[in-house]
Amino acid sequence: xxxxxxxxxxxxxxxxxxxxxxxxxxxxxxxxxxxxxxxxxxxxxxxxxxxxxxxxxxxxxxxxxxxxxxxxxxxxxxxxxxxxxxxxxxxxxxxxxxxxxxxxxxxxxxxxxxxxxxxxxxxxxxxxxxxxxxxx
Amino acid sequence: xxxxxxxxxxxxxxxxxxxxxxxxxxxxxxxxxxxxxxxxxxxxxxxxxxxxxxxxxxxxxxxxxxxxxxx
Numbered sequence: 589x590x591x592x593x594x595x596x597x598x599x600x601x602x603x604x605x606x607x608x609x610x611x612x613x614x615x616x617x618x619x620x621x622x623x624x625x626x627x628x629x630x631x632x633x634x635x636x637x638x639x640x641x642x643x644x645x646x647x648x649x650x651x652x653x654x655x656x657x658x659x660x661x662x663x664x665x666x667x668x669x670x671x672x673x674x675x676x677x678x679x680x681x682x683x684x685x686x687x688x689x690x691x692x693x694x695x696x697x698x699x700x701x702x703x704x705x706x707x708x709x710x711x712x713x714x715x716x717x718x719x720x721x722x723x724x
Numbered sequence: 725x726x727x728x729x730x731x732x733x734x735x736x737x738x739x740x741x742x743x744x745x746x747x748x749x750x751x752x753x754x755x756x757x758x759x760x761x762x763x764x765x766x767x768x769x770x771x772x773x774x775x776x777x778x779x780x781x782x783x784x785x786x787x788x789x790x791x792x793x794x795x
Contacts (some may be wrong), residue, residue: 593767599794607765632784642789649785653778660774667769674765724781 603684606695613670613702617663620709624663627718650692654674659716662709669705673698 631652639645676698680690 611766614766614769621770621773625777628773628777629780632781636784636788642785645785645788649781651759653774656777657774660772664772667771671768674768677765 591622602692603680603695605676606680606699609699610670610673610677610702613673613706616706617667617670620666620713624656624659624718627670627716628652628660629724630712631656655716659709661714662705664714666702666705666709669698669702674704 630650634650635652636645639648673695676695680695683688683690
């Protein structure tokens, strides 16, 4: 996650680097979504296969879903952080295009929030033993 | 003008302003994409799939226990 900020400070165009970081984070989130969904479905199928009857299967399904809810909530929080970061990058782009000076700290702070939200998601995924990709 | 008319007018104005805002944002995005095609932001990541997976429960249960009943 630290690299998200480092690459935004050392490049010729900080905004270009920010866009690269946001696009990189998008790829990680897409992959994380697929990984978590596959793990959730696999846990559900295992639970249903192991249940002796339908009431037991329903109980196990509720347990599986409750276990995965926190990770999905953390994923959605990271996704909203991504949307916020993308909006601040877009605003900075528009200001730059109009010949104005944007506040680079706003984009850096948004990237920091995105990194923190992604780390929270990764922690929730790890609690489920789901291997989420590490943000660079 | 009644209070209901006022409310409707206010809602129309709000939705009109929202539509205008979206159109301006899309216009800005297109201008930026045309000016700097190499640095366009990616599409937003997909929404979480918790609700989608929970909604599959009925089909999963029917597949598992529906088959048992037939055998």
